[in-house]
Amino acid sequence: MEFNLSKYIRPSLISLAPYQSARQEFEGDGRKMILLDANENPFESVVNRYPDPLQQQLKKEIALWKGVEEDQLYLSNGSDEFISQVIMGSCAPGKDQIMIFPPTFGMYKVAANLHGVGVQEVPLTVNFQLDIAAILGAINETTKVIFIPTPNNPTANNFDLNTIEQLLQNFSGLVVVDEAYVEFSSNPSVVSWLDKYPNLLVCQTFSKAQGMAGARLGMAFAHPEMIAFFNRIKAPYNINSLTINAALTRLKEQDKVGAQVAVLLSERKRLEDALATLPIVLHCYPSDANFVLIRVDDSLLRYQQLISEGIVVRNPSKNLNCENTLRISVGRPEENDRLIEALKKISYSV
Template sequence: MKTEWIRKTIQNFEPYFVAPIAEKNVINANENYFNVLSIPAVKQELIEALDTFKPQIYPKPMADDLRKALAEYVDLKPENIICGNGGDEMITYLLGTFLNPGDKLLVHSPTFDMYELGAETLGAQTIKVKDLAGYRRDKEGLLAAVKKYQPKITVICNPNNPTGDLLPASFIEVVLKAADNLVFVDEAYMEFAQKESVISLIRQYPNLIVLRTLSKAFGLAGMRCGYLAADQEIINAIAKIKAPYNLNAFTQLFAQIVLRHKEELFKVRDDIVEERKRLFDELVKIPGLTVYPSCTNFLLVQVESKHEEIFKALKEKDILVKIYRNSAELPNAYRISVTTKEVDDTLLEVFRKELS
């Protein structure tokens, strides 16, 4: 194939790569360990719904019933919601709707890779504001950059992936007031923080866009269901580039069932939060290791030595964590999804042994 056939903005593009997985305990992707189908009422409701389910019929283009259920969940109107195949697709739609070649995207750093990767494919420029020591966001630096550059889109991941840091809603409101353009807040992990959401500010700020997902606290990562919440005019604009039947009928059906059982899932969420606190307290005690406070279902950990050795030792225990190799922003780091006490105790055993 001739290289010139490829669009210029992606000729040197490195795709987001996910390696094959062989381990039994996969704690590298911030998935929820809990299977929602283990709730008898959820399973029964799904079985009954399948009696009238028609896979031969195209899904509703705007996922009308699901939009209504999600709007009720976040206390907005259905017109303020647009749904898609997980947060990744929603990020792609958002950037594809508003970014032109040469436009500026502002992010804090380190953060989720997909914002910069998406901007790069569109020929946009990414400006980064580096975190302060301890991976706390540089609020003054971020606000100054918004005022200086007035980027087309300012991105705030809150709580942040991969650091777990949470910014107060009051600061994000300051950013909204300072920005002439769009402010995009990724709240994929907000259910674990249980506070500080800015989604209610959509009524006041027409330049605010919030991303939410059912992949994390609701345990539907494999079903791919994410959604954007924003002013109706923004939603209508994003709908211009949305594929007509982007969210399949089964996901639309099952997501509504899961939302009706959110209280049971929030009990699991609370258990994960408690286990995160326990795991953090135990990791802090290990010499040669630094663990950072988190408001999510994962922890960021850095080691002073044996970076690769620890990763291999965990694999031998059938545990796969997210490892950051050759990263200037996250040297000698792992991101660890919080799951069960059994898995976490095995992980702690490996860290203690390798760093003793």
């Protein structure tokens, strides 16, 4: 597959010389070395040494798990860091733009704003689907990166894979498919498309189904040259040792994760069924994620009433076409019981 890195990245970064740690320069020959190169405290604790800047052990395991080559994999401090790096690495401030499809995940715009990069917004259709004609019509020479979260946040639905493929074929910049909720989705991952589309980047996260939001670990999959570029522009030690170890352990617990996902999927169905019977719920949007979006009669009032009942949900009503909606994460069964109870109480009290 032909790949031309300079097509995708800021010209000023093409020849950037990255920070080098001395340990990276040294080629290990299997001996146990005395490490006096990094001004660490030499007395052993779990974290007295800097972590491996390239997380080689963890990448080996993740590559096996995901069926990719190690050089197609980049690890970030949560997907949030990756999103920021894609924008920083490919868009010139004050000149280039990203494209997003509201209502969408809020970090794309925040990261673009932080980097002085413009944002083109092409709304989803009223059914929260990608509007391919409008998207292709809006792309211009300033458009460098397109972000597609599927399943989408806050709307919870999947996007049609044929439409995403059409975009990959008709846009010469980078397409980031953000699969943060892929474990809950009925659509397969598009990681299998990597060999077909040099402009495809896929990101997934340990924050959702993998149950490690506090550890901050994101995975990105792309062409090896793109990955090598991310390794050059990243902070040297972006993934800490505690996170690396926690992820190595979690990879051995995929049966447990799978069982938790199964519970959350059946709880999602139970929640959807219960919500549909409530008079204050006007619509429950179909979900392919671990949360549901509902339209209610008065989102601010219902949000505050839930707070009074000791339950925090998200009120995304300020997002385009999300007036009077609430976004509710699927909790543990007993938490969902409490939520349903509270919503019934709110619904039927005058």
